[in-house]
Amino acid sequence: MINAGIIGASGYTGGELMRLFLNHPEVNIVAATSRKLAGKPVSGTHRHLKGFLDLKFQDLGPGEARESCDVAFLAVPHGAAMDIVPELLGGDLKVIDLSADYRLKPDAFKEAYGFEHRDPRDAVYGLVELHPEVAEQSFIANPGCYPTGASLAAAPLAKAGMISSVIFDSKSGVTGAGIAPTETSHYPNMAENVQAYKLTTHRHVAEFTQELNRLDNSLTNISFTPHVVPAIRGILTTAHVFTKDKMSTDDVRTLYEDMYRNKPFVRVLDGLPSLGSVRGSNFCDIGFEADKRNNRVVVVSAIDNLVKGASGQAIQNMNLMFGLDEKLGLWNAAAAP
Amino acid sequence: MINAGIIGASGYTGGELMRLFLNHPEVNIVAATSRKLAGKPVSGTHRHLKGFLDLKFQDLGPGEARESCDVAFLAVPHGAAMDIVPELLGGDLKVIDLSADYRLKPDAFKEAYGFEHRDPRDAVYGLVELHPEVAEQSFIANPGCYPTGASLAAAPLAKAGMISSVIFDSKSGVTGAGIAPTETSHYPNMAENVQAYKLTTHRHVAEFTQELNRLDNSLTNISFTPHVVPAIRGILTTAHVFTKDKMSTDDVRTLYEDMYRNKPFVRVLDGLPSLGSVRGSNFCDIGFEADKRNNRVVVVSAIDNLVKGASGQAIQNMNLMFGLDEKLGLWNAAAAP
Amino acid sequence: MINAGIIGASGYTGGELMRLFLNHPEVNIVAATSRKLAGKPVSGTHRHLKGFLDLKFQDLGPGEARESCDVAFLAVPHGAAMDIVPELLGGDLKVIDLSADYRLKPDAFKEAYGFEHRDPRDAVYGLVELHPEVAEQSFIANPGCYPTGASLAAAPLAKAGMISSVIFDSKSGVTGAGIAPTETSHYPNMAENVQAYKLTTHRHVAEFTQELNRLDNSLTNISFTPHVVPAIRGILTTAHVFTKDKMSTDDVRTLYEDMYRNKPFVRVLDGLPSLGSVRGSNFCDIGFEADKRNNRVVVVSAIDNLVKGASGQAIQNMNLMFGLDEKLGLWNAAAAP
Amino acid sequence: MINAGIIGASGYTGGELMRLFLNHPEVNIVAATSRKLAGKPVSGTHRHLKGFLDLKFQDLGPGEARESCDVAFLAVPHGAAMDIVPELLGGDLKVIDLSADYRLKPDAFKEAYGFEHRDPRDAVYGLVELHPEVAEQSFIANPGCYPTGASLAAAPLAKAGMISSVIFDSKSGVTGAGIAPTETSHYPNMAENVQAYKLTTHRHVAEFTQELNRLDNSLTNISFTPHVVPAIRGILTTAHVFTKDKMSTDDVRTLYEDMYRNKPFVRVLDGLPSLGSVRGSNFCDIGFEADKRNNRVVVVSAIDNLVKGASGQAIQNMNLMFGLDEKLGLWNAAAAP
Known part of the structure; x- marks a missing residue:
């Protein structure tokens, strides 16, 4: 089983990661962080998860994340990930960043976001269909919606x-x-x-x-x-x-x-x-x-936008990074109509 | 594996049965019937199922259904099920009727629907939480939404x-x-x-x-x-x-x-x-x-209304009728928001 | 022409009063107040009124209102009207209060709102169809939606x-x-x-x-x-x-x-x-x-809710208070579909 | 007063013409035609008009229209107007065609609609802001939405x-x-x-x-x-x-x-x-x-789309064709929000 931590779990992409993980046969959610909501039950915010998750939001440090998790998903605002990622990488922890921070080359980043990147590091852009090299990575920049x-x-x-x-x-x-x-x-x-x-x-x-x-x-x-x-x-x-x-x-x-x-x-x-x-x-x-x-x-x-445009694609990346079938936990039809 | 047939599969409850079965580890969809659409691909009508199902709509007779299926779901209009059910029951086939035909006792049926029931037979009302006896049945009247x-x-x-x-x-x-x-x-x-x-x-x-x-x-x-x-x-x-x-x-x-x-x-x-x-x-x-x-x-x-109010509840009934965990294939959180 | 002032004009009922007045042949809007937006154009907030109104939000005192207006509409939060109404009444100014403050008898008010009314005065409840006496009033409590x-x-x-x-x-x-x-x-x-x-x-x-x-x-x-x-x-x-x-x-x-x-x-x-x-x-x-x-x-x-449930009914009251046909400025069909 | 007839009044643009005319000080609606609904009350179809209009749908011939109306609005399907217009024009009746039939030059019409125009006549394209010559016309092709x-x-x-x-x-x-x-x-x-x-x-x-x-x-x-x-x-x-x-x-x-x-x-x-x-x-x-x-x-x-994109623009055209202010009956703000 893969132990997954979600850094910044109080928003929509965090909630969607958890919803999808509930049907993923190889993933345990071990941590869902939120500074603001630390100590409160996750299902108080993501009410559709009631009955599935007993988890409470935590305020988890990078060290703890590296210890308890096999993979960390960053669902934090743009500009925040670049201060967290350097502390997560370097060991065994795989990291998938759903923010915009590592999607662009540093020059393009500066032009688009108006400030100098504080951690100008290469990341594979996790648009799986165009980037087969995802499979070998430990760090992925998950594409925008x-x-x-x-x-x-x-x-x-x-x-x-x-x-x-x-x-x-x-x-x-x-x-x-x-x-x-x-x-x-x-x-x-x-x-x-x-x-x-x-x-x-x-x-x-x-x-x-x-x-x-x-x-x-x-x-x-x-x-x-x-x-x-x-x-x-x-x-x-x-x-x-x-x-x-x-x-x-x-x-x-x-x-x-x-x-x-x-x-x-x-x-x-x-x-x-x-x-x-x-x-x-x-x-x-x-x-x-x-x-x-x-x-x-x-x-x-x-x-x-919340699945292929964010959390689903992040899990598709995770599957490949861990050598699993990319469809695992994601092979569901739309709830149409 | 349970071979399931859906009689009257072109509407919403038929589509929803199929969507849910795709994630049910114990069910094969062996037939989806529609007189009007016989020969046409199911995913032409239920377009969200494209990529999951190669099935075509058929015009399946009761005899064939008894032969090929372990369970038949009737998703036909009210008044139509009572002409089909007698031909399906009596052998090994389990039947779950999603129409209103067998939900009421004959007198109540006549009062509500204005005509005499043509097959006044007892059925357990499949509101699982109130009818634990569902587990032993081979014929269930699935409740209205x-x-x-x-x-x-x-x-x-x-x-x-x-x-x-x-x-x-x-x-x-x-x-x-x-x-x-x-x-x-x-x-x-x-x-x-x-x-x-x-x-x-x-x-x-x-x-x-x-x-x-x-x-x-x-x-x-x-x-x-x-x-x-x-x-x-x-x-x-x-x-x-x-x-x-x-x-x-x-x-x-x-x-x-x-x-x-x-x-x-x-x-x-x-x-x-x-x-x-x-x-x-x-x-x-x-x-x-x-x-x-x-x-x-x-x-x-x-x-x-399409899940607990129809197709999901029908599968919950099926699970119990086959001795399975009632949650099997249904234990998903809502796609909220 | 009737000079109308709207006290608290930045919300939906204020905007709706103005929209309706634009087609009222006997009304001039002379003031639209908002402390927070004073000095800003009304059509910046109520953008659908662009081209109709050059008015800016003001911070108008009760004395000025009594001087410049023939009728004042209070579209302020519950609890605020009771501090304004006493300063408006007593002269020629007619007042229509769209808040809840004067709708209930003082005892009922206390029970519903949990505090003692600060201006326990009688007002006719302006549900026109049930209160023909509206026509003779100078102060009306406009009903809730x-x-x-x-x-x-x-x-x-x-x-x-x-x-x-x-x-x-x-x-x-x-x-x-x-x-x-x-x-x-x-x-x-x-x-x-x-x-x-x-x-x-x-x-x-x-x-x-x-x-x-x-x-x-x-x-x-x-x-x-x-x-x-x-x-x-x-x-x-x-x-x-x-x-x-x-x-x-x-x-x-x-x-x-x-x-x-x-x-x-x-x-x-x-x-x-x-x-x-x-x-x-x-x-x-x-x-x-x-x-x-x-x-x-x-x-x-x-x-x-914004017309008969608030601003339209307030104008219907105004029409009757000024001896006009109650339909004046209000005789429009719904924009259906 | 202008007597207006609406040919094909059972659809949305017909209903919208009537809704707008109710507030037009210079227009009487004298006829609303529908072959299918002839004899039935207009407010049975356009239910928001109940209380405003006692009119019934009629099946009105061109001769009658020329006699009873000053202006006729054609709200009929594309391809139908070209068989009606020739019978309406030639006398005093002004005609505004809301169908696509006369918007294009004959060659362009044939290319777009795939058949030869049966009444290749010039009409001014009634996009008022670009066609000041509308004012002098007796026949206008009202633009598409x-x-x-x-x-x-x-x-x-x-x-x-x-x-x-x-x-x-x-x-x-x-x-x-x-x-x-x-x-x-x-x-x-x-x-x-x-x-x-x-x-x-x-x-x-x-x-x-x-x-x-x-x-x-x-x-x-x-x-x-x-x-x-x-x-x-x-x-x-x-x-x-x-x-x-x-x-x-x-x-x-x-x-x-x-x-x-x-x-x-x-x-x-x-x-x-x-x-x-x-x-x-x-x-x-x-x-x-x-x-x-x-x-x-x-x-x-x-x-x-139903006002400036159809019926409102048709009335704007009518106003100018009759020498009225183009804003007459149309000078209303949107019912926002």
């Missing part, structure tokens, strides 16, 4: 060198903004609404760029505009791709089926994806259509 | 002989009305709305009455008004109970904790239930408060 | 002396809880949910009791349980009435049509009400059904 | 000759698909979902192209992908514009403020638009941001 859906939507076209420019227009559920109530998440503001934000400046674009450039380093024309939609979970990403040559939908299908043939969590559809068909699951569903008149392909991907 | 949440909400008070009268005011998600689009289920009509219907005449009241009378045969004052709310899944039932004597909230708690102590799928809460905390799961969460000034207790229960 | 829908649902049966006991089970939209984000109003918690609260202790029951007792002072068995539902606006109230004698639905209809014949904002329906059909409007729609087997009638009412 | 929001979002940049290419990614409420329940509009499919459709082939793109080409006939690179979102009303359009030169957000603002200075129904915002702020109103709210690093501007527009 938008970058997961966007990168998977565009990767086969990028790898084929077909992309001239791409605009990602993403529609995210409200849990993407976290567990704390805000003006945007206030039901009367969010219901029956669609809210665009950070039209040209969302930091996640740096992640797509880095990933897509690994597949095609000549590709620079990448844009991204996120929106919040009235959904609890899920991200639908519409990738508007201008291609170098004209393609048919069948041409596109060949590229996607080839790339994702042995990737169990990517489903290349005949039709178009829906958030309902991935809700609560670790799938990324993808559909597309080539424009008959122009050098243009539209690709749509759907993920659950 | 409203009756499950309502009966569990009131049973401890009924068993204690404390109920003078009770009004169940239920709020159901839209899947309760089935997979076919209707004027009520049309998003512009249902979103941002609450729709009361059948204010005094919903047939399910006959089920509660039968169940609560088993616990207290002097109890006759039972009323029920259902509503549809803007939720995909879930039923919240508010039971307004007038009690014979004044009770404290602690008195109530004692009754509920005693009755549900060893019932893993009923959670007696300190607070109040939410649909989110049971979504996709087989739990019935219950909270309550006694009125300090009157002989009155308000009890609130929450279930997922 | 739940009490409006509940009182109108039960009044004809109460007036006829037919009610033996009544339980109000209300389902409210989220704006009922105000403009400030909370855990309950957080979209991931509220969407796809129904949340019961204060099962037996909501203060509004004191208002119904006072109102229904005016119509039948022998009626004491009144209960109330509120719920929040995933809707921005609206309250659907299901009144479960036990009657002294058996009634037919036609008997009920006669009572309701008689009582509401000349009440333009109450629509007695043939069918059942929906929140959509009253959204944004000042209507209270009512439908009902008598139980054929028991002494029981179920009545359902629907209002928009 | 998507083209209204999209054209207004891009027009100032097109007029300035700044657009190199533009992709419109639109998010529409469910009423855009009409009053008839479908699989897409089924609440369990639509809630908590975002559904892309017709990724590269939606016919409305022909309308944008025609309109934007009037402003810049060199502009050919126009793409469009529509989505349905869980909202009753509203369209949010995100226009991803690649510009010929680099622009600042202030440059953009100057263009938009100049073009829309005297257009009361277009509000150029400092921030970003929301569907709530236009719900039920005739406004088009617009916000934008220039990308600091690339030749790229993102513009977001929000309209209510």
